[in-house]
Amino acid sequence: MRTRQTFVAFKTILFKELMRFTRIWVQTILPPAITMVLYFIIFGNLIGPRIGEMGGFNYMEYIVPGLIMMSIITSSYANVVSSFYSSKFQRSVEEVLVAPVPHYVILLGFTLGGVARGLIVGTLVTLVSLFFTDLHIHNFFITVAVVILTAVVFALGGFINAIFAKSFDDISIVPTFVLTPLTYLGGVFYSINLLPEFWQKVSLINPILYMVNAFRYGILGVSDINVGIAFVIIGLFVGILFGVGIYLLHRGVGLRT
């Protein structure tokens, strides 16, 4: 009997999240599209031809999947971390905490809100990339699955970040000092085969490498790593981060005194 009500609560949270970022689309949707256009022009058009081939593709074709992935990662993380933190900051999170909403519904609602923004931004960047290169999708199912799972991982990460955040500074620390470096070192711009063997090994502990490569495999059919392993690793991250999120909500960390 409550199932129906729980589902309504879930729809309400998700809808509110969608409204939030579409209302402020100039801040949430447009910037990553503009950044990516710059990447396409500078790395793809200007510098790319001098680099030559990578993984059997011209440089522009090679980096497009990485750049799409990068925009998805950044957007889904940013959406949840800023939305959930500001609802903590304004205390409007209490609206859901006093209501009969199970914790997993809160987590799912916010997470899928972030995933939605990631997918919208990713689609937009993909469309923009068509002005610069042709895109043939090697394996549609893998491409979509990787995109969604990756967006889920980073939306969950943004949620956990927001739970621990005590100030607006705290919500930019992780993106600046962890996400951006890992993304740049995650094979967005290069194949790790270019690296000395030692650094190739080090790169393998970077989870973003698996996501970028699995996605590149979906589009181009080339990857530095085994796609099956990539799915297992991404799946593990989804499971672990979801579990951590639920645990933190149950404990009321950062939410209940």
Add this chain to the structure above:
Amino acid sequence: MNAISISNLEKVYPGEGEAYALKGIDLEVEEGDFFGLLGPNGAGKSTAIGIICSLVNKTAGKVLVFGQDIDATPVAVKASIGMVPQEFNFSVFEKVKHIVVNQAGYYGLERGLAYEHAEYYLKKLGLWEKRNVQARLLSGGMKRRLMIARALVHEPRLLILDEPTAGVDIELRRSMWDFLREINANGTTIILTTHYLEEAESLCRNLAIIDNGRIVQHTSMKDLIAQLDSETFVLDLARPIGILPEAPGCVLRKVDSQTLEVDVPKEQAINEIFTCLSDKGIEVLSMRNKTNRLEELFLDLVKTNNPKPSTTKAAHAH
């Protein structure tokens, strides 16, 4: 059935000092009651409310809402409560109607029904004209009423209001009181915290007075007022007196050599005191009533519980 049964509820906020905000309170509120939780700032009212509404983790004790344990069946408990917190806690950039409709959604009301209820309560609280306005543009009194509409939108059996009239002007306060009486008459149990005695006197049938984390009085408003069996007057004298005169049937106190205080039991005539004083050659220049009687009793109860007058910290907390 009891709307609320609290036994031995304790709360220690973490941090240095480990101060007890609640030192084991027991509280019973009957279904249908209009109940007042009174106490000075820092007494623990918001903490108690926060625990009932799942916003604060308790340290020890048991809380039942309509017979259901808040630990065992939190979802059912939450569904039966509507809460108006002390501090504004809505997103200021959202429109008034969305705040109320979304809250209905969190309680499981389908969109259509949510809009119906939202319209009804926004109209009731005089906010319908403001429905498309961002919440940050509302006046303080309107924000307060917005939170009341939001708390009622799922038509809870129990409405809890934490200092709902703090900072609300007198006229609005009276109309809010009328509204709450109406809601209560229609069957909703109401618990209200306040530090205005007048408010409790005008609204509540039963009350508890809480101070320093302890319940110091748990009774009906009628019995509390019955405790006020005497009234206190201050007498300004024409000339200094030496020893305190005796007056039959009432208690006289010397404030200073030219001022007396007298407690007059309800049934005693005041002129007897004057007769008695003028017999002794004491001339009274003027007389005035000493503050609000209830206020007095309240302060008395709180003072007994709290020997050192250190309310400065609590005063800063709000």
